[in-house]
Amino acid sequence: MSETVNQPLPSDFPNDPRVPEELRNNVFITTLDKLYNWGRKRSMWPMLFGLACCAIEMIATAASRHDLARFGWELMRASPRQADLMIVAGTVTKKMVPQIVRLYNQMPEPRYVIAMGACATAGGPFKEGYNVVSGIDKFIPVDVYITGCPPRPEALLHSFLKLQEKIEKQSLRTVPWYRPGEDDVIPVPMLGPDLVDMRRAEEIRQKAAAQAQQPVPTQEG
Amino acid sequence: MAEETPRPETQAASAQPSAAKPAPAAKPAAAAPKAGGHGAAKAAPLATLTPDMQQLQQHFGESVIAPAPYVGVLLQDKSRLPEVATYLRDELKYDSVTNLTAVDYIKDGYFEVVYHFQRSTGGEPLTLKVRVPRPQGNDLSEPVPSITPIYAGADFQEREVYDMYGIPFSGHPDLRRILLWEGFYGWPLRKDWHEAYYEGDTKPFDSRWPGGHHQLAEERVPWADNVNYPPGFDPLNFHADPDAGLYDSMAEGVPGLKVVTKNGYGETTTTVLGNGQALAEEEELRTDQIIVNMGPQHPSTHGVLRMVVKLDGETVTDLKLVLGYLHRNHEKIGERNTWLHNIPYTDRLDYIVGMANEWGYVLTVEKMMGIKPTERAEYLRVLMAELTRIQSHFWAIGFLLNDLGAFYTPALYFITERDLILDFFESVTGSRLMCNYFRFGGVSRDLTEAQLAQVKELAFERIPRKIDELEELLTDNEIVKARTIGVGYLPADRSINYSLTGPCLRAAGVPYDIRRVDPYGIYDRFDFEIPVLYGADVYDRYRIRVLEMRESLKIVQQCLQQMEQTKWGDIQAGKKAYNHRVPAGQAYARVETPKGELGFYLVSDGGQNPYRYHIRSSSFINLTSLKEMVVGHKVADAVVILGSLDIVLGEVDR
Numbered sequence: 001m002s003e004t005v006n007q008p009l010p011s012d013f014p015n016d017p018r019v020p021e022e023l024r025n026n027v028f029i030t031t032l033d034k035l036y037n038w039g040r041k042r043s044m045w046p047m048l049f050g051l052a053c054c055a056i057e058m059i060a061t062a063a064s065r066h067d068l069a070r071f072g073w074e075l076m077r078a079s080p081r082q083a084d085l086m087i088v089a090g091t092v093t094k095k096m097v098p099q100i101v102r103l104y105n106q107m108p109e110p111r112y113v114i115a116m117g118a119c120a121t122a123g124g125p126f127k128e129g130y131n132v133v134s135g136i137d138k139f140i141p142v143d144v145y146i147t148g149c150p151p152r153p154e155a156l157l158h159s160f161l162k163l164q165e166k167i168e169k170q171s172l173r174t175v176p177w178y179r180p181g182e183d184d185v186i187p188v189p190m191l192g193p194d195l196v197d198m199r200r201a202e203e204i205r206q207k208a209a210a211q212a213q214q215p216v217p218t219q220e221g
Numbered sequence: 222m223a224e225e226t227p228r229p230e231t232q233a234a235s236a237q238p239s240a241a242k243p244a245p246a247a248k249p250a251a252a253a254p255k256a257g258g259h260g261a262a263k264a265a266p267l268a269t270l271t272p273d274m275q276q277l278q279q280h281f282g283e284s285v286i287a288p289a290p291y292v293g294v295l296l297q298d299k300s301r302l303p304e305v306a307t308y309l310r311d312e313l314k315y316d317s318v319t320n321l322t323a324v325d326y327i328k329d330g331y332f333e334v335v336y337h338f339q340r341s342t343g344g345e346p347l348t349l350k351v352r353v354p355r356p357q358g359n360d361l362s363e364p365v366p367s368i369t370p371i372y373a374g375a376d377f378q379e380r381e382v383y384d385m386y387g388i389p390f391s392g393h394p395d396l397r398r399i400l401l402w403e404g405f406y407g408w409p410l411r412k413d414w415h416e417a418y419y420e421g422d423t424k425p426f427d428s429r430w431p432g433g434h435h436q437l438a439e440e441r442v443p444w445a446d447n448v449n450y451p452p453g454f455d456p457l458n459f460h461a462d463p464d465a466g467l468y469d470s471m472a473e474g475v476p477g478l479k480v481v482t483k484n485g486y487g488e489t490t491t492t493v494l495g496n497g498q499a500l501a502e503e504e505e506l507r508t509d510q511i512i513v514n515m516g517p518q519h520p521s522t523h524g525v526l527r528m529v530v531k532l533d534g535e536t537v538t539d540l541k542l543v544l545g546y547l548h549r550n551h552e553k554i555g556e557r558n559t560w561l562h563n564i565p566y567t568d569r570l571d572y573i574v575g576m577a578n579e580w581g582y583v584l585t586v587e588k589m590m591g592i593k594p595t596e597r598a599e600y601l602r603v604l605m606a607e608l609t610r611i612q613s614h615f616w617a618i619g620f621l622l623n624d625l626g627a628f629y630t631p632a633l634y635f636i637t638e639r640d641l642i643l644d645f646f647e648s649v650t651g652s653r654l655m656c657n658y659f660r661f662g663g664v665s666r667d668l669t670e671a672q673l674a675q676v677k678e679l680a681f682e683r684i685p686r687k688i689d690e691l692e693e694l695l696t697d698n699e700i701v702k703a704r705t706i707g708v709g710y711l712p713a714d715r716s717i718n719y720s721l722t723g724p725c726l727r728a729a730g731v732p733y734d735i736r737r738v739d740p741y742g743i744y745d746r747f748d749f750e751i752p753v754l755y756g757a758d759v760y761d762r763y764r765i766r767v768l769e770m771r772e773s774l775k776i777v778q779q780c781l782q783q784m785e786q787t788k789w790g791d792i793q794a795g796k797k798a799y800n801h802r803v804p805a806g807q808a809y810a811r812v813e814t815p816k817g818e819l820g821f822y823l824v825s826d827g828g829q830n831p832y833r834y835h836i837r838s839s840s841f842i843n844l845t846s847l848k849e850m851v852v853g854h855k856v857a858d859a860v861v862i863l864g865s866l867d868i869v870l871g872e873v874d875r
Contacts, residue, residue: 048520052547052871053572053654055524063636078520093874095402095463096525096546099517123447125566127438128557129550130409130416131401134439134447150572150654191463192456193406194417194448201456207444212453 033171040084040110041167044160047083048076049103052090054117054150061153071160080106085163087156088142091119091126092133094195101188104140109177112167114159115142118149125149133195140186265290265805273313273347280308291807293335293348299365302351303392306368309338309347316341317720318368320809320820320837321378323386327412330355332388334365335822337809337837341717341731343738346809353388359407362386367393374720377544377845385410385552395470400545400874402463406451409553416553417442417449423830424557460490464543471512471531471539510538513856517546521624521860524870528859535855540848544841547874555834560586560661560801563834568655570819570836571872574613576605576646577814578872579659584741585810585821586661589803595794597787598663599743604676604780605646605658606742606812607773611684612642613815614724614766617867618691621763624864625704631694638687645676661801663793673781680777688770696764705760709850709862712757719846722839723817725866728765729757735813746783747776759865766867769815800829809837816840816867836875840868 019027050058062068062076077083080103092100104113115136118124123134136142143166144159151159172178187198196204267288270278274294278286281301289295296305309315315338323334332353337346356362367390369375379390380399387408390396397403407414412422418438420426429436439445450456481491516527525546531539551570555563567582568575580602587593594602616639619632643653649672650656650665658665668676695701711721713729726733734751736744752768754761805827811820817839824833843866851859 049518051525052549053569056572056654060636060640063640064633065637065640078518091547091549093546093548095548096517099546103518125569126549126554127447128416128418128420129554130447131545131548131550132447138446152653190456190459190461191402192404192459192461193451193454196448196450196456196459196461197446198456204444204450205455205457208450208452208454 036172037168037170041164042072044071044073044085044112044163045075045077045083046073046085046087047080047103047107048078049086050089051092051096052119054089054120057150057153058087058089058116058156061156066153066157068157068160071157071164073160080104081108083107084110085112085114086140087114087116088120088136089116091124092136093131094133095131095191097133097136097139097195098188098191100136101139101186105185105188109183110175112143112163113140114156114163115145116156116159117146117151121145121147139189139197268292268294268348270294271345271347273315276313277305277308277347280312281305289348289350292809293350295350295352299351299353302366303368303371305349306336306338306371309349310371313347314340314342315347316717318372318375318378319346319720319722319811319818320822320835321375321382322822322833322835322837323382323388323410324824324833324835325355325386325410325412327355332362332386334382334388336368337820337822339720341733343733345739348809356387359387362388364389364391366391367396369393372720373715373718374842374845377841381841384408387411395466395541397466398545400548402545403465404461404463406449409550410556416550417444417447422557423828424559424562467529467541467543468512471529471541515859517543522863523620523868526863526868526870526873528863530851530856530859532856535857537851537854537856537859540851540859542844542847544844545874547870549871549875551836551875552834556831558831558834559829560803560831561799563831564659565655565657568657569871570838570875571814571816571840571869572654573616573869574609574815575654575656576609576658577613577812578819579656580606580742581810581812581814581819582821583659583661584812585808585823586801586803588810589806589808589823589825590661590801591804592662592794594663595787595791597667597784597789597791598793600780600784600787601664601667601792602659603742603744603747604777604784605656605664607776607780608642608645608676608679610773610815611770611777612639613867614770615639615691617815617864618695618763618766621759621861621864621867622695622701624860625701627700634687634694635691638684641679641683645672645679648672648675660793660797662795665792667790667792676777677781680774680781684770684774688767688774692767696767701763702760704858704861705763705865706756706758708759708854708858709762709865710756710758711846711850715849716757716846719849720842721817721846723813723815723843723867724765724769725762725843726817727752728754728761730755735811735818739811741810741812744776747779749773749775749779759861762865802827802829803831811837814839816869816872817843819872836872838872838875840866840870840872841875844868844873 062074068074086104115121119126120136123132126132127134144162146155146159148155189198190196268291270288285297285301287295287297296302317339318336319339320337323332325332332355334351336349339346351365353362353365365388367379369379377399379393380396382388383390383396384398384400385408481489510531510533512529512531514527514529516522517525527543529541529543530537551566555566563582564579567578570578615635619635622631623629646656647653649668650658711729713731716726716729717731730753732751732753737751749772752765752772754765803825805825807824809820809822811818819839820837822835823831826832850862
C-alpha cells in the first residue's frame with residue numbers, strides 16, 4: 001500500500017485514545033476509492049482474444065521475456081464473463097465486428113478496452129478495404145489507444161500502465177457502472193448488404209430511400 | 222495520377238487509368254469489348270507450349286486447346302473442363318490443382334478463370350485458362366463446371382472465386398460465399414465494383430494531401446463510414462442471415478436444429494432443420510447429434526477461425542469451416558497499390574513469417590521484370606528465410622503443445638528462442654515482425670559486424686542446443702505420443718488431391734518442397750535434405766518440423782560461411798527505385814514458406830500497379846483437408862489436428 005503510507009496522518013493520530021495501544025503504527029487510513037482502485041488496477045483479467053498480427057505481439061508480451069504477470073494481469077480468460085479488459089489486437093473486419101460487440105456486451109462492468117495497433121485504432125493499412133472497420137471505437141468505447149503496426153510488447157505494457165493511471169483516477173461516485181438504471185447494451189451490428197450499425201438504422205433508411213428517388217450514378221465514391 | 226513525376230514513361234501510366242475510368246458505368250463497359258482488346262491484350266504474345274500442353278492439345282484438338290496469351294493454354298469450350306481435368310489428372314499425372322483464381326479483363330469483356338495444375342513429383346505447373354463473358358451489373362456470370370469432384374483441393378478456391386467475382390461453379394457441392402457473408406452486395410474483385418472509400422483505380426491518389434492538409438476518408442464519402450448500401454435499402458425491414466445455407470447439409474440427424482435469424486426490429490425468425498428421425502431406429506442406443514460452433518472467438522482456433530462441428534457424443538461426425546473473419550482485402554488493395562507498395566502488405570499475410578512472404582512476391586515480380594538479385598542479396602535472402610522457418614516452427618510446435626493441453630509451458634520456452642531470432646530481424650530491418658526487407662533485385666540493408674556476430678552465435682551455438690532440448694522434452698514424451706500418434710491421419714494420395722503442401726504433406730511421405738521441385742534463389746548451392754516421414758498424423762507433423770529446423774540450421778550455417786566470399790554492401794541489383802514499371806505479362810511464382818507453398822499470380826498491364834494480384838495461400842488451401850482429417854475423432858483431437866496444420870488466419874483470409 002505504498003501510496004497510502006505517504007499520506008499525512010491526522011496530527012493526533014498516534015495518540016488518539018480511540019485507537020487501542022496494540023494497533024498503533026499498524027493502522028493506515030485511506031479513502032475507499034483508493035483502496036478499491038488499488039485492488040482493481042493490479043488484478044485485471046484480460047480476455048484471451050486476438051484478431052490479427054497484434055495478437056502475436058500480445059502473446060509475446062505475455063511470454064517470459066516481457067512477462068505480463070509482473071503487473072498482475074497475466075490471467076487471460078477465454079470467456080468474456082470472467083474478463084474485465086478487452087484488448088482489441090488486430091484488424092477489425094465487418095464480419096467480425098458483431099462478435100466483438102457481443103463479447104463486449106457480455107463482459108461484466110467495470111470493463112475497459114485497449115485498441116492495440118493502427119488497425120484497431122483507425123483501420124490502419126487496411127482502412128480502404130471493403131471488409132475493414134475504420135477503428136473499433138466506432139462501435140465500443142476505447143480507453144487506451146496504442147500506435148504501431150504492430151506495437152512492440154513494450155508499447156502494450158505502456159498502455160497497461162496508462163490504463164492503471166486511468167483506473168487510479170476513477171471514483172466510486174462517478175463511475176458509470178454504479179449509476180441507477182439499466183446497463184447500456186450496444187446494439188449488435190448486422191451483416192446485410194454491408195455492415196449495418198443499428199444505431200444509425202433510421203438515418204441509413206432515409207438516405208438510401210433518398211438515393212433510390214434520384215437516379216444517382218451506379219458507382220459513387 | 223503521378224503527374225508530379227517528370228519522367229516521360231508516366232504518360233502511359235496516366236493514360237491507362239483514365240481509359241479505365243468510364244468502364245465502371247454499365248454502358249461503356251458493354252461497349253468496350255467491341256473496341257477490341259485494349260492495348261496490352263491485343264499485342265500479347267501467345268505462349269509457347271510445353272510438351273505436356275502439346276499432348277493435351279493433340280488429345281483434345283486444336284479447336285479445344287489453344288495457346289493463351291503470355292503463358293499456358295486456353296480451353297475454348299468450358300463445358301469440357303471436367304474432361305480435360307480428368308485427363309490431366311489420370312494421363313498426364315498432374316495430381317493437384319495448386320492454384321485457382323480468376324482475372325477480370327473488363328476491357329475485353331470476359332472473366333478468365335486460371336488453373337495451375339501441379340505434379341507432386343515436381344516441375345513447373347501447367348496453366349489452363351477458361352473464359353466466361355462478363356455479365357451486366359451485379360449479376361452472376363455463366364457457370365463454369367466445378368472440378369472439385371476431380372480435385373478436392375479446388376473446393377475452397379472455387380468458392381473464393383465465386384465470392385470475389387460472382388462466377389458460379391456448376392456441380393460444386395457447397396457453393397456459398399467463403400470470405401464474405403451471404404447477402405453481401407456485389408462481387409468485390411470485379412474491376413467495376415468499388416469499395417466505399419474508393420478514390421481512384423490506382424495509387425498514388427492525388428487527393429491524399431489536398432493543399433497540404435489531410436482529409437479523412439470519412440469526410441469524403443456519403444455515408445461518413447466505410448459502408449455502401451444499395452439504393453432503397455431499409456435496414457429495419459431487412460432480414461439478415463449471413464450464415465444462410467451453412468447448416469442445411471449438417472442438419473440430418475440433429476433433432477430440431479433451430480436456426481434463428483433477426484431483423485432490424487429485433488424480431489426473430491426460427492427455422493427448424495433436421496428432424497432427428499434420420500438416425501436408424503434399429504440402433505440400440507440412439508444419441509442426439511448436436512452442432513457446436515467453435516470460434517471465431519475461441520482459444521484453440523489460432524485466431525478468428527470458426528469451426529462448425531457436428532458431434533455424436535464427443536465424436537465429430539461433420540465439420541464445416543467459416544472463414545473470412547480476418548478478410549482484409551489484400552487483393553483489392555494490392556491492385557490499387559503500386560508494385561513497391563505491396564511489399565509491406567505481404568508481411569501482414571502470414572504475420573509469423575513476414576520475410577518468407579516478401580520473397581514470394583518479390584520473386585514473382587522479378588520473374589516478370591527479368592531481373593536477378595545480386596549474390597550478396599541472394600545469401601541474405603536465404604539467411605532470413607531460413608531463420609524465419611526456424612522461428613515459425615518454434616512457434617508452431619509451442620502452440621501445438623498448447624492445444625494438447627500443455628498450456629503455455631512449452632510455448633514459453635520456444636517463444637524465448639523465437640524472440641532472439643526476432644531481435645536479429647529487428648536489428649537488421651527495424652521491425653520484429655513486419656520487416657519490409659526484400660526489394661526487387663535485392664534487399665534493403667546489409668549486416669554489420671555486430672549483427673553477423675549475433676546471428677552466428679544463434680546459428681552455431683544457441684539454436685542447435687535448444688532444438689536438442691526441445692526434442693528431449695517432447696519427442697519421446699508419453700503423453701505427446703499418446704495424444705498424437707495416429708490422430709489426424711490423411712494418406713499421401715488424399716493429401717495431394719487436397720492440394721496440401723508444406724510440412725503436413727511431407728509428413729505424409731511426399732517429398733514435395735518448392736526449394737527442390739521448382740527451385741528458386743540459390744538453394745542449389747547448399748547441402749541439405751528434404752525430410753520426409755510416413756506417419757501422416759499429428760506426431761509426424763510435429764517431428765517433421767523439428768527435422769526441418771535442423772535442415773534450415775544447416776542452410777543458415779553454410780550460408781553464413783559462403784557469404785563471406787561476397788562483397789559487403791552489394792545488396793541491390795541496378796539502381797534503387799520507387800516507381801517500378803513491370804512489363805505487361807502474367808506470372809506465377811511460389812516459394813516454400815514454413816506453412817507450405819506460397820504463390821503469387823500477378824498480371825501486369827505495363828503500368829505502375831498490378832492489374833491482378835492473387836495470393837495462393839498455403840494456410841487457406843491446407844484447411845480444405847481439415848474435415849477429412851477430423852471426422853471420426855474426438856472433439857478434443859479436432860483442436861490438436863488444427864494445431865498440427867499450423868494455420869495463420871492472416872493468410873487464410875487475406
